[in-house]
Each structure stands twice: as structure tokens, then as C-alpha cells.
Amino acid sequence: MYFQRTIAESVSCTGIGLHTGRKVNLTIKPAPVDSGINFFRIDLPKPIAIMAGISSVLDTRFATTIGKEGVKVSTVEHLLAAFYGLGIDNARVELDSSEVPIMDGSAAPFVYLLQSANIREQEKPKKFMVIKKPVRVSDGDRKVSLLPSRELKISYTIDFNHPLIRSQSYRAAFSNLSFGREISRARTFGFLQEVNQLRSQGLALGGSLDNAIVIGNFTILNEEGLRFSDEFVRHKILDSLGDLSLLQMPVIGHLVAHKSGHSLNYRLMKKLIMRRGAWKVLRLSHPQPIAESKLKLPAFATLKKFPT
Secondary structure (H helix, E strand, O other): OOEEEEEOOOEEEEEEEOOOOOEEEEEEEOOOOOOOEEEEEOOOOOOOOEEOOHHHEEEOOOOOEEEEOOEEEEOOHHHHHHHHHHOOOOEEEEEOOOEOEOOOOOOHHHHHHHHHOOEEEEEEEOEEEEEOOOEEEEEOOEEEEEEOOOOOEEEEEEEOOOOOOOEEEEEEEOOOOOHHHHOOOOOOEEEHHHHHHHHHOOOOOOOOOOOOEEEOOOOEOOOOOOOOOOHHHHHHHHHHHHHHHHHOOOEEOEEEEEOOOHHHHHHHHHHHHHOHHHEEEEEOOOOHHHHHHOOOOOHHHOOOOOOO
């Protein structure tokens, strides 16, 4: 559980972009140690490597968009969450459009795809970011913080003025969590009354009941209903894992969020990077440092396949 990981063979899928509505062909390939997660737009004459890191973030409205030299890839968070949840450090992602396919609105299809490619260990140890001092950001009543902790934990609260959601809270400790079963299947959601407004802005053009939970005034419009009674807050945790992956190493700390989203999460990570004394890097070659520090590694750092 201490070594970097990639996939053993290439895998591909096809879907549509949530916001562009365009068909997307996506292929994920193995990558060497210490290379990270890199996106390549193969529809362009000269594919450019866009690293999934803080410095590559261009936009966090409605989704996370990364880019470089005028080239961008949007809605990367669900795929990044799948990499993060499975402990995959290095991969090459090729796509022929500007947006990662939305699939069913969750990370579960990507988890299945990556597991089918067989996850393999590499020859160098992982690096972990250990939070040493609290870092906080806020915007009105919205706030998010990273606190010192022996393990990766996320405590998330949402609060919507809607009878079908209201306030939901979920706490996840990743030393014993099944990411595949408890988090990856939670889908993105939106309100029916906002759909026309988004589409007038050129957004949500590919959105449908097949790839999002659509909430009406008094009912969930999806015929099959919810996968979890608290699916909304679980999806926010999924998004947060995708955002945390932009730190380019697993975190050992406690993320506490109240009504946060991509933009506030991004502000937190930028602030964290700037405060070098608030964290340290732990690189493991054997279990002794963990035993001595009494830290717990995230469950997503194992090779065991998650239940489906």
C-alpha cells in the first residue's frame, strides 16, 4: 500500500459532455512513476500535456476546468475522484473533446473502467501530504478547512432551501471506507428551474435524467429515484475528492466543509500550498514511519478491488 500505482493496460469509453453536449472518446493509458495524471487533447494538431494540478486550474464555476497554453479540459472532477479513490497516482488521459464525458453523473463508471484495466504497483513509494496546522477559507456562510488528523477524514454539510434536500451531513473516515460502494455511485444533481438558465449560458447542454439527478419543486424526476437517501451530500464528498487530487498526493488531514463547492475548495488548496509550514510531505518505503507517527493510510491506498 506504500507504492505508486498506475493501470496495467489501456482502457477506453465513450460518452457525452455534460455542458458541451458533444460526444467524447476517452482513453486512459499507463504512465511512469512520478508523472502524475496528465490530460491530452488528441483532437488538436499538437497534443499538449495538461497536468491535473493546482497550477493548471482555469475555472471552477459549475465544474473544474484545467488547461495550458490556451487548451482546456473541463468537468475533470469525477474522473479525478476515481483515480484518487483507487489510489492511482500516474495515468495518461487522452480525449477528443474539451470535456470529460459525464457518464451516469457519478464516478462509478470510471471506477469500473479502471478496475477492468487492472491496477498495478510501481517501483517508487507514494508521497502523502500530512496537514500540520489548520487552514481555512470562507465566503459568507460557506466555509471549508483542512485540519490536522491521524487519517484522511471528510465532514461535509449541505443546506438547500428545498423540501427534498434541506440540510444533509456525512462524515467519512478513509481508513475504513469503501469508496466504490459508499461514495463513487453518488450522482451530480441540479434543479429543474435552473436548467433553462444554464442552457441559455451554453451550459448543461448534455444534461439529462440519464446523467444527473433532476429535482423538481416537490419530486425527484428520475424514475428510479435516489441511490442513497443522502446522495446529494455524498456527491459533494465525491467532488471534494476530485478537488483534493489536484494537490497531486493523497492527504492525511480532516476536510471540514459547510456549503462548499469547487471554487471554495480551490481557494483552500491555493492557500494551503502557499502556507508551507501548514503541511509536510511523507514518502514511505516501508510501514515504519506510519507505525511511529500513529497515522492511518487511506483505504484507497490498497490494491483490493472495491465492491460494486
